[in-house]
Structures are given as C-alpha cells and as structure tokens.
Amino acid sequence: MKTILVPFDFSEYALAALQSAKKIAAKASVQLISVTVIPSQIDWDLLPEKARKNYPDLQLELDEASARIPEYLKMMSFSKNEVQVVVKIGVPAEQILRVIDAQQVDLVVLGAYGKGFTEGKFIGSTLQNVLRNAPCPVLAVKKALDGNAFRKLAFASLFTESSKQVFDIFIPFVKLFSASLHLVYVNTPAHFVNTSEAERDMASFSKGNEEVILHSHVVNNTNVVAGIHSFCVAKGIAIVALASASRKGMPSYQIGTTETLIFNTDRAVLSIKAPQVTT
Numbered sequence: 204m205k206t207i208l209v210p211f212d213f214s215e216y217a218l219a220a221l222q223s224a225k226k227i228a229a230k231a232s233v234q235l236i237s238v239t240v241i242p243s244q245i246d247w248d249l250l251p252e253k254a255r256k257n258y259p260d261l262q263l264e265l266d267e268a269s270a271r272i273p274e275y276l277k278m279m280s281f282s283k284n285e286v287q288v289v290v291k292i293g294v295p296a297e298q299i300l301r302v303i304d305a306q307q308v309d310l311v312v313l314g315a316y317g318k319g320f321t322e323g324k325f326i327g328s329t330l331q332n333v334l335r336n337a338p339c340p341v342l343a344v345k346k347a348l349d350g351n352a353f354r355k356l357a358f359a360s361l362f363t364e365s366s367k368q369v370f371d372i373f374i375p376f377v378k379l380f381s382a383s384l385h386l387v388y389v390n391t392p393a394h395f396v397n398t399s400e401a402e403r404d405m406a407s408f409s410k411g412n413e414e415v416i417l418h419s420h421v422v423n424n425t426n427v428v429a430g431i432h433s434f435c436v437a438k439g440i441a442i443v444a445l446a447s448a449s450r451k452g453m454p455s456y457q458i459g460t461t462e463t464l465i466f467n468t469d470r471a472v473l474s475i476k477a478p479q480v481t482t
Contacts, residue, residue: 222347233309313329315344356383357385357386372475389427
C-alpha cells in the first residue's frame with residue numbers, strides 16, 4: 204500500500220474518515236491524499252483558463268477551500284507535509300475517481316454521508332458512485348476509528364472460489380495490524396447450507412495463512428445484512444470486509460448488500476472487488 208485517498212467536504216463524516224485514514228497511514232507509512240470537490244456541473248479541468256474567468260464565484264470557492272483545509276489539518280495534528288491536498292471543481296464522484304486513477308490510489312477512506320446529511324437518509328450518492336466505480340478497496344466509515352478498531356477484523360462472504368481473490372487482497376491489511384480475523388458465513392433460509400459445508404469452505408481460505416489468527420463462524424439469520432451486523436456487535440468488531448461484486452454502470456436504484464450494510468450499521472465497511480481480468 205502506497206497511497207490512501209480521503210474525499211473531504213468539511214462534514215463531520217469527512218473528519219471521521221480523515222482521522223481513520225491517519226491511523227492506517229501511520230501504520231503503513233503511506234501517502235495521504237485529501238480531495239475536496241466544489242460541486243458543479245462545470246468540468247473545471249477541461250475549461251480553458253480564459254473561460255474560467257467567467258465563473259468568479261467558483262474560483263472564489265476554490266481559493267477559500269484551499270485556504271481552509273490546512274487549518275483543519277493543523278487542528279487534527281497533521282504535520283505540514285503529511286497530507287497532499289487536492290481541490291477540484293466538478294461532479295464530486297467523477298473528480299474523486301479521476302484522482303484515484305491518476306494517483307493509482309490503493310485505498311479510499313470515505314464518510315458514509317457528506318454535507319447536507321439528514322437523519323434517516325440513505326448513504327450518499329458520492330459514496331455509492333465511488334463504491335461501484337473505484338478499482339481499489341473503499342472503506343466507508345460513520346465514526347472515527349481508533350487503534351483498537353483494527354485489533355479484530357471480520358470478513359463476510361459465501362467463501363466461493365471467486366471471493367478468494369478478494370480475500371488475498373484483504374490479508375495484507377490484516378497482517379499490517381496483526382489483527383485477529385473472523386470469517387463469517389451468514390446462513391439464510393433462502394440460501395441454506397449445512398454448517399459442515401460452510402465450515403469446509405471457510406477452511407479452504409485458511410490454507411496458506413497460518414500466521415494469521417483465524418476464527419470461523421456460521422451465523423443463522425433471516426437476511427445477510429442483519430446477520431453480519433448482529434455478529435459484529437456481539438463480537439465487538441468495528442470493521443467488516445466484504446467481497447463486493449462489480450456494479451459499475453448499473454442503475455443507482457439497484458442497491459447491493461454492501462450499500463445496505465453501510466446504511467444499516469455503525470460499523471466501518473470495507474468493500475473489496477476482485478481484480479478485473481483484462482484480455
């Protein structure tokens with residue numbers, strides 16, 4: 204891991220994401236990138252310098268954000284060169300994804316909500332778009348993670364062959380914090396399997412990872428999201444990783460397990476996609 208990106212919009216959730224990312228960056232000795240986007244349908248990156256003079260209000264917002272961010276970082280005890288600050292103008296998710304690609308980001312840490320959040324609202328559209336389109340893992344948080352949060356981690360999956368690649372991506376994160384890892388198989392009435400079957404599938408994920416402290420659990424519940432949430436609460440686990448299917452280009456109204464879990468739990472959710480096969 205070399206770079207961690209944090210979208211920052213001055214909201215309490217963005218502050219929580221930045222504080223959480225700082226914990227990870229300190230452990231991994233990586234570069235932190237803070238990206239603030241001034242929302243606009245105007246693509247500032249593609250606008251000629253002369254044309255930008257027609258939008259003085261946007262330029263003023265850009266300048267103000269650039270000046271404010273160092274004060275926030277200082278307040279959070281970041282050193283002067285600890286965070287690379289990027290300020291953009293445009294559609295937030297689009298701009299964030301551009302920086303992810305340009306900087307070859309390894310991990311995104313993102314608040315579940317942004318500015319203008321109201322109680323009971325589903326997760327933010329920016330988070331949904333980044334979850335679906337980012338090529339790297341995305342950690343969604345609702346509150347700042349302290350050092351204890353990384354001592355126990357959960358990996359929830361059906362433990363099929365396709366999720367093994369995701370597990371392999373997650374393992375270095377587990378080793379980084381010398382965490383104990385809890386494998387979670389949620390058994391539901393709609394997709395019921397025998398406990399012995401589930402345990403056999405989880406056992407195959409343990410092979411080759413003998414240096415990691417692994418615990419396997421079969422959880423019975425009426426649905427996957429409730430099962431994962433109740434398990435994490437019962438075990439005091441603050442971070443759960445999921446093998447997320449690629450939903451790139453799918454309509455926003457088609458909500459997946461990862462998004463639903465983020466909405467329904469106060470746990471941090473790490474979404475990891477299997478590497479795309481190129482031909």
